[in-house]
Amino acid sequence: MAKFTYKYFGSRRLGTISSKHGDIITPGFVSCASHGALKGMQLQDYCGDLLLVNALLCYSKADDIDNFGGIHKFMNYDKPTISDSGGFQVFGLGVGSVSNEIKGKKQSGKKFVTAGKKSLSFRDPRTGTLYEFNAKNSMETQIKLGVDFAIAFDECTSAKLTYQQVKRSMQKSHQWEMESLEYFKKNRKPYQEIYGVVQGGIYKDLRRKSANFVGQNDFFGVAIGGSLGTSSEQMMRVVLYTKQQLPDHKPIHVLGIGFLLDIRRLAGIAGDTFDCVHPSRIARHGIAIVPFEFSEKNRLNLRNKRFKLDKLPIDPECSCSSCKNYSRGYLHYLLKRGEITGIIALSIHNNFTMQRFMGEIRDAIRNENFDELDYKWFGRKIQEQPMIFDNPSTNEL
Numbered sequence: 001m002a003k004f005t006y007k008y009f010g011s012r013r014l015g016t017i018s019s020k021h022g023d024i025i026t027p028g029f030v031s032c033a034s035h036g037a038l039k040g041m042q043l044q045d046y047c048g049d050l051l052l053v054n055a056l057l058c059y060s061k062a063d064d065i066d067n068f069g070g071i072h073k074f075m076n077y078d079k080p081t082i083s084d085s086g087g088f089q090v091f092g093l094g095v096g097s098v099s100n101e102i103k104g105k106k107q108s109g110k111k112f113v114t115a116g117k118k119s120l121s122f123r124d125p126r127t128g129t130l131y132e133f134n135a136k137n138s139m140e141t142q143i144k145l146g147v148d149f150a151i152a153f154d155e156c157t158s159a160k161l162t163y164q165q166v167k168r169s170m171q172k173s174h175q176w177e178m179e180s181l182e183y184f185k186k187n188r189k190p191y192q193e194i195y196g197v198v199q200g201g202i203y204k205d206l207r208r209k210s211a212n213f214v215g216q217n218d219f220f221g222v223a224i225g226g227s228l229g230t231s232s233e234q235m236m237r238v239v240l241y242t243k244q245q246l247p248d249h250k251p252i253h254v255l256g257i258g259f260l261l262d263i264r265r266l267a268g269i270a271g272d273t274f275d276c277v278h279p280s281r282i283a284r285h286g287i288a289i290v291p292f293e294f295s296e297k298n299r300l301n302l303r304n305k306r307f308k309l310d311k312l313p314i315d316p317e318c319s320c321s322s323c324k325n326y327s328r329g330y331l332h333y334l335l336k337r338g339e340i341t342g343i344i345a346l347s348i349h350n351n352f353t354m355q356r357f358m359g360e361i362r363d364a365i366r367n368e369n370f371d372e373l374d375y376k377w378f379g380r381k382i383q384e385q386p387m388i389f390d391n392p393s394t395n396e397l
């Protein structure tokens, strides 16, 4: 059985989630191997404690994976895993990503998902096959995958919905999550645990209600999901407010957060684990994550011609295999030629950097001092977010 232990240092905490496949040190960053593959790199090069796979996207392969003895044996990966139930991917396929939403970008392309009262219809973008996804078969899939942590089936909402629409969606999610919990408790493998998802968009009363629902039911952990607003500041308020409504003893996973600054602000205070496809995705576009010294926005676009003759590694302080072996000039050349080696090297560096950053976050929490980290990564002292939300005149966060 999994267990969560933690200790506070000031207002932030360090913790350990222990599971059958090992310990997850928190705060931690979780990379996404959505289809059972970490895009652009070998799983053996992944140095995080927890890996996310997606039930919706593994759905059609669940029996095959079960036949191998579960996702760990199938991937030959023996560290802890968590699977997303599908709700978040519905959002990704149907509406767009959280970061796009926060940046106000519009999703282009076809819709692959439609939501009904009891289920989501999902069309596989690759094969065109139509699947019906509901609480029971989401749980069935996650149990078959044999992940250490499942996530209850929910519906993720967009920031474009009205209060009434978000409220109805939250009620539907709660119904699906109860069905998920009941099915999971009866049918899980003995070591498996489940996270509930807090919905409620940007509205205080809904977040409070949803946090009470997940907090009081027998979920091992809490995932903060749904629309987190349309700006980084609003996202911060939504997550911090939601955390205040939750019982302290459950680990909190914040879905879809991968920017360094957002993690710096939330780590240990309102989130114990974070996941996002961002580090792998930007690697595929030739962008490396680096400290402030090399880029004010922590992004170095190695496709840029100014790196053509640059003999430095991506980040001279980084000890990943890409930085030990390659210059920026060589990576620039590989990326411009469209060589897959360049993308692999950046994927390794970005995933490594996320884990290195989390290690520095944990040191800063332990020392109750973020000065060194703040100047190194952001070039300035990051102000702590106020945790007071007592403005009675508005229900919006």
Ligand SMILES: [Zn+2]
Residues within 6 Å of the ligand: 314, 315, 318, 319, 320, 321, 322, 323, 324, 348, 349, 352
């Ligand atoms: Zn590196």
